[in-house]
Amino acid sequence: MAQKIIIDTDPGIDDAMAILAALHAPELKVLGLTTVFGNTEVELCSLNALRLVELEGNDHIPVAQGCGQPMVHDIISFSAGVHGKDGFGNTNLPLPHGKLDPRHAAQFIIDTVMANPHEVILAPLGPLTNIAMAYRLEPRIAPLVKEVVLMGGCAFALGNISAVAEANIYHDPHAAEVVFAAPWKVTMVGLDVTTKIVMRPDYFEKLYAAGNPAVELLEKIQPCYQAFHEQIYGLKGAIHTHDPAVIAYLLAPELFRCEAMPVYVVTEGLCLGKTIADKHHHIFRSTQAGKGIGEESGAAAVERPATTIPLGVDEDGVLQLLFKLLTKN
Amino acid sequence: MTSKIPIILDGDPGHDDAIAWMLAKASDKLEILACTSVSGNQSIEKTSINARRVMTLLGIDAPFAMGREEPLHGEPIHAGNIHGETGLDGPALPQPEIEAEPLSAVELMAKTISASSNPVTIVATGPLTNVGALLILHPELKPKIAHISIMGGGLAFGNWTPAAEFNILVDPEAADVVFKSGVPLTMAGLDVTLKALVFPEDFERIRALGNPIAVVVAEWLDFFYNFHRSIGYAGAPVHDAVAVAALIKPEILTVKDYYVQVEISGDFCRGATVADHYGFSHQPPNTHALVDIDREGFIDLVAEAAAWYGKESE
Amino acid sequence: MSPIPVILDCDPGVDDAIAFLLAKQLPQLNVLAITSVAGNVGLEHTNYNALGLLEFLDWDVPVYRGAAGPVFRKRVEAAEVHGSNGMAGFDLPHTRSEVEGVNAWDAIHQFAVEQQGALEIIAIGPLTNLALAFLKYPDLPQLINRIVIMGGSTDAGNATPAAEFNIYADPEAADIVFCSGVPVHMCGLDMTMKALMTPAELNQVAALGSKQAVFFRDVVQDIVSFMRRLGVIGINMHDPAAVLYAADDTMFKAYPAGIRVETKGAITQGKTVTDLFSDAKWHKNSFVAMDIDREAFVKKVLELMSKY
Numbered sequence: 014m015a016q017k018i019i020i021d022t023d024p025g026i027d028d029a030m031a032i033l034a035a036l037h038a039p040e041l042k043v044l045g046l047t048t049v050f051g052n053t054e055v056e057l058c059s060l061n062a063l064r065l066v067e068l069e070g071n072d073h074i075p076v077a078q079g080c081g082q083p084m085v086h087d088i089i090s091f092s093a094g095v096h097g098k099d100g101f102g103n104t105n106l107p108l109p110h111g112k113l114d115p116r117h118a119a120q121f122i123i124d125t126v127m128a129n130p131h132e133v134i135l136a137p138l139g140p141l142t143n144i145a146m147a148y149r150l151e152p153r154i155a156p157l158v159k160e161v162v163l164m165g166g167c168a169f170a171l172g173n174i175s176a177v178a179e180a181n182i183y184h185d186p187h188a189a190e191v192v193f194a195a196p197w198k199v200t201m202v203g204l205d206v207t208t209k210i211v212m213r214p215d216y217f218e219k220l221y222a223a224g225n226p227a228v229e230l231l232e233k234i235q236p237c238y239q240a241f242h243e244q245i246y247g248l249k250g251a252i253h254t255h256d257p258a259v260i261a262y263l264l265a266p267e268l269f270r271c272e273a274m275p276v277y278v279v280t281e282g283l284c285l286g287k288t289i290a291d292k293h294h295h296i297f298r299s300t301q302a303g304k305g306i307g308e309e310s311g312a313a314a315v316e317r318p319a320t321t322i323p324l325g326v327d328e329d330g331v332l333q334l335l336f337k338l339l340t341k342n
Numbered sequence: 343m344t345s346k347i348p349i350i351l352d353g354d355p356g357h358d359d360a361i362a363w364m365l366a367k368a369s370d371k372l373e374i375l376a377c378t379s380v381s382g383n384q385s386i387e388k389t390s391i392n393a394r395r396v397m398t399l400l401g402i403d404a405p406f407a408m409g410r411e412e413p414l415h416g417e418p419i420h421a422g423n424i425h426g427e428t429g430l431d432g433p434a435l436p437q438p439e440i441e442a443e444p445l446s447a448v449e450l451m452a453k454t455i456s457a458s459s460n461p462v463t464i465v466a467t468g469p470l471t472n473v474g475a476l477l478i479l480h481p482e483l484k485p486k487i488a489h490i491s492i493m494g495g496g497l498a499f500g501n502w503t504p505a506a507e508f509n510i511l512v513d514p515e516a517a518d519v520v521f522k523s524g525v526p527l528t529m530a531g532l533d534v535t536l537k538a539l540v541f542p543e544d545f546e547r548i549r550a551l552g553n554p555i556a557v558v559v560a561e562w563l564d565f566f567y568n569f570h571r572s573i574g575y576a577g578a579p580v581h582d583a584v585a586v587a588a589l590i591k592p593e594i595l596t597v598k599d600y601y602v603q604v605e606i607s608g609d610f611c612r613g614a615t616v617a618d619h620y621g622f623s624h625q626p627p628n629t630h631a632l633v634d635i636d637r638e639g640f641i642d643l644v645a646e647a648a649a650w651y652g653k654e655s656e
Numbered sequence: 657m658s659p660i661p662v663i664l665d666c667d668p669g670v671d672d673a674i675a676f677l678l679a680k681q682l683p684q685l686n687v688l689a690i691t692s693v694a695g696n697v698g699l700e701h702t703n704y705n706a707l708g709l710l711e712f713l714d715w716d717v718p719v720y721r722g723a724a725g726p727v728f729r730k731r732v733e734a735a736e737v738h739g740s741n742g743m744a745g746f747d748l749p750h751t752r753s754e755v756e757g758v759n760a761w762d763a764i765h766q767f768a769v770e771q772q773g774a775l776e777i778i779a780i781g782p783l784t785n786l787a788l789a790f791l792k793y794p795d796l797p798q799l800i801n802r803i804v805i806m807g808g809s810t811d812a813g814n815a816t817p818a819a820e821f822n823i824y825a826d827p828e829a830a831d832i833v834f835c836s837g838v839p840v841h842m843c844g845l846d847m848t849m850k851a852l853m854t855p856a857e858l859n860q861v862a863a864l865g866s867k868q869a870v871f872f873r874d875v876v877q878d879i880v881s882f883m884r885r886l887g888v889i890g891i892n893m894h895d896p897a898a899v900l901y902a903a904d905d906t907m908f909k910a911y912p913a914g915i916r917v918e919t920k921g922a923i924t925q926g927k928t929v930t931d932l933f934s935d936a937k938w939h940k941n942s943f944v945a946m947d948i949d950r951e952a953f954v955k956k957v958l959e960l961m962s963k964y
Contacts, residue, residue, distance in 0.1 A: 146479060
């Protein structure tokens with residue numbers, strides 16, 4: 014039976030690739046897309062989400078709009094330089110026909126998880142605001158969610174929006190902290206692996222040759238993303254593969270080498286949005302000893318659950334897998 | 343006839359929450375559209391049962407929904423030492439006849455506000471978790487929220503820590519969202535609520551009214567008074583009732599307008615409400631801060647409200 | 657009773673200047689030394705002004721040069737209040753100079769040892785010098801009887817909504833001082849905002865006729881104008897009130913309090929977090945002055961200034 018997933022997303026160019034790959038995978042059943050601010054404003058992300066489900070006749074998949082702002086901080090910036098003002102590389106595509114689900118994304122997640130207990134994987138590809146708010150609104154979903162497999166953070170790699178922070182976490186560090194502390198299974202597909210999966214111009218050339226609507230859309234929106242990677246990293250037309258890595262992980266976890274450890278998120282200061290992967294349990298020990306980090310909030314009796322973190326990846330394996338999915342007719 | 347102010351009561355009953363709700367129900371100026379519980383004085387299970395008992399006792403006929411145990415960020419804090427093990431120790435209360443709606447407090451608030459033809463006022467007498475979540479999830483409803491009357495914070499001092507008042511300290515991130523929201527706010531903080539003191543002669547006056555609700559109110563105050571005397575207070579500060587008094591008898595209150603921010607970080611100041619007295623931040627005021635109260639007028643209000651329940655039953 | 661041996665740690669500063677005028681005439685105080693620190697303006701000005709004030713008063717007290725900036729932070733100053741030279745444009749030329757080769761924090765320790773535990777510190781600027789002294793000399797807390805500071809506020813600040821200037825200028829240093837173990841008497845804005853002198857009272861001082869009395873009125877005039885723009889008629893005598901408190905606290909109301917300084921908050925850095933009655937029940941490491949008998953204060957100022 015196909016694995017049920019909800020993709021929480023801020024499309025976004027790499028979100029589009031991830032969502033189209035997921036929609037092409039018979040092993041996955043996408044129960045809905047929920048949208049969040051991030052790569053651009055949430056309203057524009059919702060339009061893009063509708064465009065994606067309509068592209069190849071998946072209109073039956075509901076799209077529920079979620080949070081347009083982080084839980085606590087003001088919006089720091091949209092990633093317009095990366096994804097374009099419209100989130101799709103400034104292509105200003107025709108408006109979608111479909112309508113949004115009337116529910117808030119957080120409520121949609123709660124309802125869907127409660128109706129499919131232990132069956133749904135949440136796959137967040139943007140800031141974690143909807144996920145955190147769904148858990149805060151209905152904590153009973155935590156044991157009923159099969160797993161949260163998110164794109165975000167960096168355990169031991171450098172940041173991509175600041176020296177130490179990955180963009181999705183940085184855009185709502187408080188929400189991320191809630192998600193990593195909550196009692197559910199979390200896998201953090203972060204920059205440790207996504208920057209090791211590089212799609213190069215020759216890969217795109219072959220991909221676009223497939224000629225299906227999915228790759229045609231990608232061909233239109235991708236140049237903006239390539240230009241950003243060229244400007245910052247000097248990648249000469251190549252890109253890091255962030256959000257699609259989540260779909261690859263869902264389908265073929267054996268392509269990833271993982272370790273598990275608790276993750277904490279810095280919610281203030283110079284390291285805002287940094288994900289601290291506490292391999293040697295320093296933070297929990299320091300709270301137990303009543304000194305150091307966490308002193309003010311009192312000692313925690315139980316350490317937070319360990320997050321699974323892919324640290325190594327079979328780059329070719331992932332690229333081939335995504336190629337196969339995206340070029341499917 | 344002037345129309346009544348539609349309100350949602352959001353609290354963590356709690357003795358002073360219960361008295362606040364008692365004032366609200368008795369007032370002909372207010373129409374209670376919904377009640378919601380929040381985790382604070384006690385766990386969400388306890389505050390929710392208390393809320394339903396209080397609604398049953400007072401005859402508040404409105405939908406009720408439960409909030410959740412945890413604040414937006416961080417771990418819950420409770421005040422069992424003040425309100426007792428049940429969160430509303432003292433007189434025996436009726437079994438709850440009100441059932442919780444099958445949706446969260448936040449969704450009930452959203453539904454209620456969407457359905458109301460007039461903008462709704464929220465009276466928040468506990469931590470601001472529900473109100474903060476409402477504003478995060480449904481920013482589109484802001485224009486339909488006329489006003490939020492908060493018991494919490496203070497300009498000068500805290501009570502739970504030197505810098506922070508309990509309701510704000512429990513969920514500073516939620517409070518931060520509320521104070522930044524742009525919705526008109528009234529802050530009944532410690533500056534005023536520590537002056538809303540009740541003494542034995544006041545609750546004896548209420549007890550003497552004789553109706554069953556007046557007797558329960560007197561016993562709540564009695565319990566609250568004895569606890570506060572034991573830790574050195576002159577009388578019982580009925581904090582939460584001031585947030586309702588601000589709506590129905592504003593003439594007994596002194597108001598100053600400030601731009602107020604919530605400190606969410608720091609070693610000692612998490613949960614502090616910081617008022618800009620001298621305009622450093624160049625921001626227009628966002629808060630009507632209550633700073634003083636005519637105590638006699640306040641006691642009269644509580645006593646008249648308690649008396650109303652006697653007339654009601656005749 | 658023999659006078660209290662004190663060191664005046666300061667950042668002159670217009671109201672520091674007034675504090676000098678009063679301190680010299682207070683029989684309860686024996687000012688052993690002045691230590692200078694960057695604060696209202698940079699150290700080059702505060703040290704210069706300290707020397708100039710002593711020359712102007714013909715007062716023979718050694719000056720020790722202190723810290724040119726806070727322990728950790730970038731320096732902030734209050735030149736818009738005190739003028740770019742810290743003395744509202746008044747130049748106080750002098751021939752004397754500070755003691756060579758001894759830093760303020762070393763001098764504080766030397767005097768403390770000599771006084772065998774009787775020394776008190778009156779600190780009316782940022783607390784950098786004192787913090788450095790405590791960091792350098794672990795035996796110092798046992799050797800100082802009391803610290804009276806002008807700084808802090810239990811409520812609103814005057815540098816930010818939450819912080820008073822002297823503490824805001826070096827919050828880490830201030831927290832070191834509050835945690836030193838020496839009782840700190842905080843003369844903060846709660847009290848000093850009530851230590852107001854009106855323009856008429858300033859004229860009364862000037863009418864005493866001495867050059868010091870005329871200087872008293874004239875040096876504060878820019879601040880009087882500054883305060884008038886804020887809607888206050890007169891000038892708050894922050895530093896002088898702390899000096900009077902150190903000499904004789906009978907005209908003040910002070911309460912035991914637990915005080916720490918917030919060094920990390922996003923909007924509360926430099927706040928003196930004061931526990932008078934919260935459930936946290938902090939150790940009462942300090943006293944906080946909350947009130948002053950203003951009439952008695954003004955009378956005392958006139959009495960002291962009439963001695964010139």
